[in-house]
Every structure is written in C-alpha cells, then in structure tokens.
Amino acid sequence: MKKFMMMALMAAAATTAFAQDAVKEAKKLVSKGDFDQAVQMLTKAVTSSETTDKAAAWNELAQAYYGKFSAIQTAEMENKVKQQMVPYDTLAMNRSALEALKAALKCDEFDRQPNEKGKVKVRFRHANQPKMQQARLALINAGLYEYNHQNMDGALENWSLYLDSPADPFFTGMEDIADVSKDQYRSEIAYYAGLVAYQKKDYVNAVKYATMAAQDPEKAADANEIMLFSKKETLKDKADSLQYLNMLKDLRKENPNEDRYFNLLMDYYTRANDQKALKAWAEEEIAANPQNKMAWALKGEAQMNDREWDNAVVSYLKAVEIDPTFVQCIFNAGVCLNSKAIDLKDELADKSTGGLTRENAEKVKAILAEAKVYLEQSKELDPYREKVNWAYPLYQIYYSLGDDAKASEMEKLVNSK
Secondary structure (H helix, E strand, O other), X not given: OXXXXXXXXXXXXXXXXXXXXXXXXXXXXXXXXXXHHHHHHHHHHHHOOOOOOHHHHHHHHHHHHHHHHXXXXXXXXXXXXXOOOOOOOXXXXXXXXXXXXXXXXXXXXXXXXXXXXXXXXXXXXXXXXXXXXXXXXXHHHHHHHHHXXXXXXXXXXXXXXXXXXXXXXXXXXXXXXXXXXXXXXXXXXHHHHHHHHHHOOOHXXXXXXXXXXXXXXXXXXXHHHHHHHHHHHOOOOHHHHHHHHHHHHHHHHHOOOOHHHHHHHHHHHHHHOOHHHHHHHHHHHHHHOOOOHHHHHHHHHHHHHOOOHHXXXXXXXXXXXXXXXXXXXXXXXXXXXXXXXXXXXXXXXXXXXXXXXXXXXXXHHHXXXXXXXXXXXXXXXXXXXXXXXXXXXXXXXXXXXXXXXXXXXXXXXXXXX
C-alpha cells in the first residue's frame, strides 16, 4: 500500500512539474516568435488543475498573444510607411489583441489573490500595463472590422472589452484609461456597441452601453432612443411599463424640443387604449406648451371616443388655430358635429313615430350645416382623400339636408372606393 501511495504521489508531482514546465517551454517559444505553438501549449496549462502558478501561466499566454499582435501590427505599419502591399493577417492581429488583453486581465485576477501568508504581491501588472494599453486601443478598429464584415458578435465582443476594461483593477494607476472622462472615443464606441446589442436583441447590454453614450450631450438623443426601444422590448408587467413611461416623461421634460419623445409617449398611450390616461397626458402637454397642436388633437381624440362632441370640437379647433392645414382635425370636428346631430335626432325623436317636430328638425339641421362646413373644408384641403375619407360623412349630411344632387355625387365616390 505504501509503495502504491508513493507511486501516486510521484505521478502527481510529475504532472504538476509537467504543467509548470509547459509554462517555461512556452516562454522560450514566445522569445523565438513561435506564438501559435506557445498559445496552444499555454491554453492547456492555464486550465489545468495541476498548474500551481496560474498568474504566471496567464501572463505567458498574454505575452504570446501580444507578441503575435505586435508582430502583425509592425508589418501593417511597414506597409504604410514604405507604401507597399505585403500581405498580413488583419483578423489574426485583431484577435490576438483581444485575447492578449483578456489573458492579462485573467493574470491580474490570479495575481491579486493572497498567498499562503495572506499577503498580496502583484508581480505582472506594471510590465503588462503599457502593452495592454496598446492592445486595448486596437480593439476600436478590431470592432469596426468585424462590424463592417457583418460579424455583430465579434464587433460587440471587441467594443465591450474596450468599454468595460477601464473599471478592472488591472488598470489601476493608469489615469488615461481609468478616467473614462478623458476617453475621446468612448461615447462613439458606446453608441455603436449599444446599437449592435440592440440589433442582436441583447437588450441588457444595449441599455448598458447606450447609457454610457448618453453621457455625451452630442450622443444623448440617439443613445436615449436605443435605451428606450430596448426597455420597450422587455416590458413584462405594470412595473416595467411604469418605469418605461417615467423614463420617457423625464426625457420629454429634459428635451422639450425633441419630438421623438413626444411621439414615443403618443405611441405608448395610444397602444394602451386608456382614453382617460391619454386625455390626462395630453392636458399635461398642453399645460407645458399650449401651442402643441398634436396634444390638442390627442385631447380631442380622447373626448371624441368618450362621445364628448362639443369638447372634442373645441380641442380639434384649437389644433386648427395653430395649424390651419391640419386636415385631420378639421375632418374630425365635422365628424363630431355630425355625430352630435345624430345623437340629438335620436334624443328628440317622438318615441312612438320616430319623427321630429319642425322646431326640433331645425335644431338638428343647424348642427348638420355646421358639420358640413368643416367636412367641405377637409375636402378642399385633401381632394384625393389621401389623409381623410370625407365622402361618406358628407353623403350623410347632404342626404339629411335634402341636397339630392350633392348626395348623389358623394354616393358615387363612396361606391368607387
């Protein structure tokens, strides 16, 4: 049994020694420029449970990747300087920069762990920082390369690491990287990272990176749109809807001249099909800006759906005061008055015969005549019925008013479409 145990211990020691020897051998390969073989060897070592010094293994892997990145980048620069076209592997250069930084961050993670005495001694960070600063900058073009080649996963991977890595302890002491306010590329990259994430339906990252981009006033409007559409796609319950609504309202108050937030709020309330809420919101908008024609139109719509004919007409005509060509509101004012006339006719009709006295008939005709004015005006503004279909309500009014010739004319139009 003792002999068996000794053999097992010797085998374990040999395996451990092999793992550590692999790291040493890979270091030699890196120094010779044989980066691919070194990466192959180290990829096994960093994941092996037998590798006792994981920080050293990850560090060597970072050197292997960085060495390959640097060698190809040098070839690229020589092409530009000498104005030559010697082929080089752009994809390998980009991938090596990405993997170098990832390995360096992993190295630092292990390097920060306390030793058996409970002390932390960071060994590799200082030497790696300037190299990884270069690798990180390369991720900008690497992401753009992937984006232009329709590889959205690759673009997001590169840009995400560029944006997220400054918060890692690895960059402690590097003010130019750690202080993101000094990064002239950050908002632009964050915007495109958010856009790519949204296109991938990765709404968590879309919101995350759009929020970063929105810190730049020049990017805020477009970034907020990504954020809002991402939130909209993930609405699950009333709490989510309320959060989305409040975000929209806050952005609307902060950016009163941005129509996009008004339009998104209008879409939200219209889809909710809550006329009371729609009316209340429209009134808020009118209070903030009485010259908002769309707010008056929406208030009129809510009142119209509640059969408040007179109030709806007042709201629609307020919108028309602001924009005399607002044909939809002119048309709706006519429709409301026509509906009011129909309701009044039903109300005043004799319960037995359904007929009207001459006096009551004149009351109804007076309202129809008023409705006719607005519907004929909408006909003048929109003769081909591209925005509103005035033919049928005008037919009703001409028929009710006894204008047979015009009623016949409208009937032909109604039947033609």
